[in-house]
Amino acid sequence: MVGMRDVAKRAGVSLSTVSLVVNNTGYVSADMRAKVEAAMRELNYIPNELARNLYHDRTNTIGVIVPTISHPFFATLMAALQREFAARGLRTLLCSTADASTGEAEYVDMLRRHMMDGIVMAAHTEHTEDYWTSIGRPVVAFDRRLGAGIPSVGSDHEQGGRLIAEHLIASGARHVVTVGGPRKQFEGLGDGTTFPTVRYHLTLERLVEQAGIRWDYVDAGVVADLGSHARAARAVLDRFPDADAVVGSDLVASYVVQEALSRGIRVPDGLQVIAYDGTYMADAAGLRLSSIRQDTAALAHRIAERMERAVAAGTARGKSGDAVPSDSSPAVEDAVPVTFVSGATTR
CATH class of the missing domain: 1.10.260.40 (lambda repressor-like DNA-binding domains)
Known part of the structure; x- marks a missing residue:
């Protein structure tokens, strides 16, 4: 050799x-x-x-943990992240927790053993803040708070909820049904919410209620259970036949459109359907949906920036011979603006 x-x-x-x-x-x-x-x-x-x-003290490899790559949003985000990291000379190692139940623990172990430079955590975790802050290696959270000193990147979901509410109020909606994850994710929120995504639901509910508009919520299960989204779409129209507006993820919104059309309900004349994410799926429902579009390219760019900074700081401290402790400062949230996109006028 x-x-x-x-x-x-x-x-x-x-x-x-x-x-x-x-x-x-x-x-x-x-x-x-x-x-x-x-x-x-x-x-x-x-x-x-x-x-x-x-x-x-570098591998030029970043681990990305997502709940599933079957969901249109995470598939789109993952593609954007891989492009962004590749442009910076970094490889991406993907873990879908829906397909590898021990993936989170394995990736954290690899990070601790310096087999990866950092982890992007974009999936639900049962671990406490102490667990994540004790790792002492670069971690960037996506759309969740993991603990003090761990940067978090996500969309401005309060803005998203406000834009939807303004549209529905202006359109004269009388009964809004929102579809999302398990309601237990909303418990004990305030500014300390672990799942910033739910802020769009909370903002939307508050504003339509203030406007005298009735609202209801339907649980579509966890994001990785794609079958539950179709069941939730049927449940919306079965339980609330008088609803004139439905808000949900692109996948849920697409199922609602298909279900409404099969029942002879015109969209959006008889039922407004607003998608939250703005991926390719929002255009695959048989008509172009109004949607809140999350900027996945900008999200990926912010995540990569945060990761590069964290890796550079950790490498510098490691070479000096010092330990690489977790930052004791509060978690910093990067909120990327969203956009309201108008859809088709009738079907």
Whole structure:
């Protein structure tokens, strides 16, 4: 097997010079670098990436934990994240907790053992804040709060709820049904909510109630249970035949449209349907839906920025010989604006 000593001998340079070139550290003259690179090509020398990673304390790999990639929003977000990390020279390692029940624990273990540079946590977790803050390695949360010092990136869901409420109030809606995850996620919220996503429901409910509009809520189950979304769509029209507006994820909204049309209900004349996410699924319901569009490209960019900063800070502290403690400051939330997109006028 060809090693760096062989490359040094062929190039006529010192072993340390070859090391500097391979690891891209320190100054090497252009002439010396050319000799080393030529020798590497002649000998078909392939650098030991594991050793190089250990030298830099970097793997250039980021783990991303999502609840499922079957859901249109997480599939869209994952594609945007992979593009964003790739543009920064980083690989993405995906874990869907719906498909790998032990994935979260395995990824955290890999992070602790420096087999990854950081984790993007975008799935539900049963672990407490102490667990996440004790990891002492780069973690960025998406659409959830994990604990003090762990940055959180997500859409401005309060803005989303407000935009929907303003639209429904202006349109003269009388009975609004919203569809979302288990209502227990709403318990003990305030500013300390673990799931910032529910803020759009809370904001929407508060504003339509203030306007004298009736509202009801239908539980569509956890995000990974895609079958429950279709059942929830049927339940909305079975339980609330007088509803004139339904708000739910793109998938739920698409099912509601299909169910309404099968019952002879015109959309949006007889029933307004507003999708929350704005992925490709919002255009796959048989007509273009009005929707709140989350900017997945901007979300991915913010997540990658936060991760790069966290990794750089951790690497610098690690090289100094110090431990890499969790930041004791409050969790910082990055809220990315959303957009209201008008849909088709009738069907």
